[in-house]
Amino acid sequence: MSSDAFTPGIVPxxxxxxxxxxxxxxxxxxLxxxxxxxxxxxxxxxxxxxCITACPTDIDIPLFIRQIATGTPDAAAKTILGQNIMGGMCARVCPTEQLCEEACVREAAEGKPVLIGQLQRYATDHLQGQGVHPFSRAETTGKTVAVVGAGPAGLSCAxxxxxLGHDVVVYDAQPKAGGLNEYGIATYKTVQGFAQSEVNWLLExxxxxxxxERALGREETLDGLRDAYDAVFLGMGLGGVNALHAEGSEKEGVLDAVDFISELRQAEDLAQVPVGRDVVVIGGGMTAIDAAVQAKLLGALNVTLVYRRGRDRMNASVFEQxxxxxxxxxxxxxxxxxAIIGNGAVREIEFDYVDDxxxxxxxxxxxAADQVFRAIGQTLEGEGLPDLEGGKIAVKDRGRTSVTGVWAGGDCASGGDDLTVTAVAEGRDAAMDIHTALTSAAG
Known part of the structure; x- marks a missing residue:
């Protein structure tokens, strides 16, 4: 149980x-x-x-929906998974209302799009529920690749x-694979241990x-991996959390939203997860929304989400808001x-209103606040990394970094939009480029 259970007002x-x-x-x-x-x-x-153009993984959406309509959901699943091996998770967490469904012709004509996300889940669940893996390995190439991070980008790449026939070793800092899918997404979006079942299925x-529990910069170094493997892919996400620059931010009860979400995701009994009576969440992205909603679902009386700009500037979709x-x-x-006010532990938090x-x-x-969650963005952690751009690993082409033989993708790489589906696409595309580089070198 979290130590917050012993903070007055924060109880399970x-x-x-x-x-x-x-x-x-x-x-x-x-469905x-x-x-x-x-x-x-x-x-x-x-x-x-x-809708295809709007999908970061370029799934042939009309084709898979036609396959469902003709009674062949497993064929539909293969169409989806051929482009997005984590199509089951993306069907649950992807902001389809901002991507494929927003682009749907039905949405433009009637304001009611085809239920693309739910249909994708129907197809992928149907196939994965049978324990079927629709793909097989090519003949081994003898090449080995290290993948850092067992999140969406890393697993997609792996x-x-x-x-394609390469041997892959994935290094992850956590005791479970899945990255944000396992530790960073609201519990009500991925019920019944789906994140782990999808990982197990993918590994087949x-x-x-x-x-x-092997992290870059702790047990592993980039130079060491480059020496040991033919190529390296970095997909470790963002491990740090931006600081809250407010007086009193060190007080008890001021926590990182990602830790709160992770605790919920790993809890065997939700009744044992402590939550405050008056909860304030600072931020405007999906993490902020997930933390705020789950605090309310746990029984917090008052939950307030505070964002520094207007609702139109929030990273969280309108649906999530x-x-x-x-x-x-x-x-x-x-x-x-x-300022965060209180004698040791937070009791109130004061905000200054700002204009546009x-x-x-x-x-x-x-x-009033006995629990405050920071959800104001995460930062890249690590030493000896390739060149950075805007606080993330600079990439070009299909994830190539400034270091020969090293690729990157997902949240740790520049240019992305911090979506699971985008991370999957970047991992897949980097894998194809790695394959080209390794087979060209072999030839």
Whole structure:
């Protein structure tokens, strides 16, 4: 149990034991076969479908929906997984309302898109539920590749490399694989241990070994990996958290939102996860929304999410913002933290209101708070890394870094948008470029 359980006001068990399962049930219950057929029938099967262009992994969406409509969901799953090996997770967490579904012709014509995300989940769940792995390894190439990070980018890269016949060793700092899929996504989005079941299914391709609790800069060095392997892919994500520059930010009860989410994800009993009565979350991205909603679901009486700009500038989608509001989270915008007040532990937090140019208006807001979560962005950690750009590893082409034989992708690399689906695409594309480099060298 977290030490926060001993902080006054931050306690476990705010709900009746029987309420937790209902509170943290599946956000989008899966479609049944009839519902899937009805949803698939709404697709126009556009020839030059804008939904494909909007998908970071370039899935042929009309094709897989047609395959569902014709009663072949396993073929649909293979269409999806051929482009996005983590299509099951992406179907659950991808902001489809901002990507493929926003581009859907039905959305433009009727304001009601085809349920692309739910149909993708239907197909991938159908295949993976049978324990079937639709891909097989090519003949071994004799080449070995080190992948740092067992998150979406790293696993996507590892799977594609293994499928092409290379032997892959994945190094991860955590005791479980999955990265943010396992540790950093709201519990109600990935119920019933799906993240680990997807990892186990992905590893059935063979040729991939995972070394747990081995981090770059701690047990491993980039130079050491370069010496030991034919190529290296860096996909370790962002391990640090931006500091909260406000007076009193060191007080007890001021925590990182990512740690709170991780604790929930790993909890065997949600009733044992402590939460405050008055919770304030600072930030405007998906992590902030996930932390705020889950604090409310755990039984916090008042949960307020505070963001420094307007709602139109929040990284969290409109759907996620509306979800938070529906769950009872109060959204406050154009406010920055000024001081955290309390005798040892946080009791209140004061914000300064700002205008669109981030200039103080002279007005303030003071909120009662016994628990404050920082969700103001993460930072790259590590030594001896390739050249950086904007605090991340600089990449060009298909993830090539400034160091020969080293590629990078996902949240730790520049140019991305911190989405699971984008990380998967970057890992896949880097794997293809690594394969080209290794086979060209061999030839």
């Amino acid at each position: 068990g705010r709900l009746d034991e029987t309420d937790y399962e209902a509170q943290f049930s599946d956000l989008h219950p899966p 049944d076969p009839h519902e899937a057929l009805v949803a698939a029938d709404r697709c126009y099967f556009c020839h030059d479908a804008p 799977h594609r490399l293994a499928m 391709i063979g040729g991939i070994r995972i070394e747990y 509306d979800l938070a509001a529906r769950k009872g989270v109060r959204l406050v915008t154009h406010a920055v933290p000024g 140019r981030m200039k103080p208006t002279g007005q303030t807001l003071r909120l």
